[in-house]
Structures are given as structure tokens and as C-alpha cells.
Amino acid sequence: MSRDIDLREEYETKLDIDTPKMYKVILLNDDYTIMDFVVEILMKIFHKQYEEAVDIMITIHKVGKALCGVYPYDIAEAKIIQVKKLARKNGFPLRAIMEEE
Numbered sequence: 001m002s003r004d005i006d007l008r009e010e011y012e013t014k015l016d017i018d019t020p021k022m023y024k025v026i027l028l029n030d031d032y033t034i035m036d037f038v039v040e041i042l043m044k045i046f047h048k049q050y051e052e053a054v055d056i057m058i059t060i061h062k063v064g065k066a067l068c069g070v071y072p073y074d075i076a077e078a079k080i081i082q083v084k085k086l087a088r089k090n091g092f093p094l095r096a097i098m099e100e101e
């Protein structure tokens, strides 16, 4: 009996190690970034097709935010930095955030 519990704990611990947490990258609305630039970001950084990129951009514009992708921590962080760099370089306040899935 206690061996069963030991085995289960060992199994759950192993599962935890083998399944890294995933993070949602969410793009936020603002009043200044132009729509075409958001579509460009969604295609370049999040690898969306044009039609899907337009749909996501419209959702953000109407609802305030939308999911752009789900990634391991390091990739999610890198995408957020890329969004910030490209946006600032072009003079836009566009921002992305991440949330644990």
C-alpha cells in the first residue's frame, strides 16, 4: 500500500518535470497603434496568415485583448520583447503580456 503511494508520488513528480508550464501571449489594445502594424506583428512574430491576423487584430480592438499563441516561458518572453522592440522602433505603444496557461 505505502509502496503504491510512493510509486504514485514518484510518477507525479516525474510528470511535473516532463511537462513544462506553458504561457499564453496576449496582445493588448491601445488608442495609437495603427491596425496595419498590429496585423504585421501578428504575421511576423506570431506566424499568422493575413486573414487570421486581421480577425485577431479586430478582436483586440473590440474586446481589449486577444490570445496570439501559447509557448514555453522563454519563447513567450522573447515574443513579448520582439513586440516591444518593433513597436517602439515604429513609435507605437503596443504591448504584449503573458499568463500561465
Ligand code: TYC
Pocket (backbone or CB within 6 Å): 027, 028, 029, 030, 031, 032, 033, 034, 035, 038, 057, 058, 060, 061, 094
Ligand atoms: N485600437 C487601435 C486603433 O484604433 C488598433 C489596435 C488594435 C491597437 C489592436 C492595438 O493590439 C492592438 N488604431
